[in-house]
Amino acid sequence: RLSLEEVKRVKRHPVSVLLHNVRSLYNVGSIFRTCDAALCRELILCGFTPHPPRKEIEKTALGAVETVPWRYFPRTNEAIQVLRSEGNKIFALEITDRKRNYTTIEKDDFPLVVVLGNELTGIDQDILNLCDDAIEIPMFGVKHSLNVAVASGIVLFESIRIYRKLFLGEI
Template identity: 65%
Template sequence: MRKLSHSELLKIRKKESVLNQFERHPISIILSNVRSLYNVGSMFRTCDSGFVSELILTGFTPYPPRKEIEKTALGAVDTVPWKYFPNISDAIEYQRNKGFHIAALEITDNAINYDKLERENFPLCIIAGNELTGVDNAVLELCDFSIEIPMYGVKHSLNVSIASGIALYSSIRQWHIYNNT
């Protein structure tokens, strides 16, 4: 086994000029009141690698152009379709109008395990909340369901960009299973 060189990676990487020729995964992410510019930048990179439909930033979540976002996004701001909505309810309505099912990434009393999504849960919009308080209760009321990542340690949380990445990639895996791709 050997690690691929930078030049080898460049040969297999999609070119920005042809991205619109590929179908994106039917998954979008909403970040709700995320404080950290670095978490936002990390989510741009994660959404680029997952080839999501869209990243939506809401509330006081910072949005480009910001050098701190660019530092961790490494150019993904230019490759991920994104929007900013001051009000999350407008973002949820926007996604619903596009046919997306809305899921909060949150520990709730009836959450679905993150790896137990069904075919009918797609297209899927995952809402990730604030680093300290999670998804607001008022936002939970606007969601169709919630998904959670089991916690086995003392702390009952992951970093928002880490949790979102886990949920995103599990959703992508399940989408491919249901679509045999």
């Protein structure tokens, strides 16, 4: 377990999460906590996604607001433009006609930003059009969606597993 000082100095995984118009403060807090556990590079909050300081975020983040680097952009398209200029690939986590499984991330896809959308409406088409690709988690039941915080954890940890295998030789 890293101390607060160590976590500020450690090299983070080259995977970030961008939240586009996520409405639930509790989901945002939960995603902060997952980003901390995964040692992701940063969390980018956009549009009407709530951002710190908010007690509801802190309630589920359990201190992760202090350990996860984060930025807020009022406009998601501007965030994507900045992130792309920093050398990131931008992947939407959304069911689209592209049908790329989230387990197929490759070496050239890093550093990676995973975009997650609103709990009810997903990612707006204009934002999807700005993404380099779209990935999805296969659904097998009646419901064809997961809670945004759950989905972020699945994709974040799988992306990091792939990164560590490809770049660090871990199995």
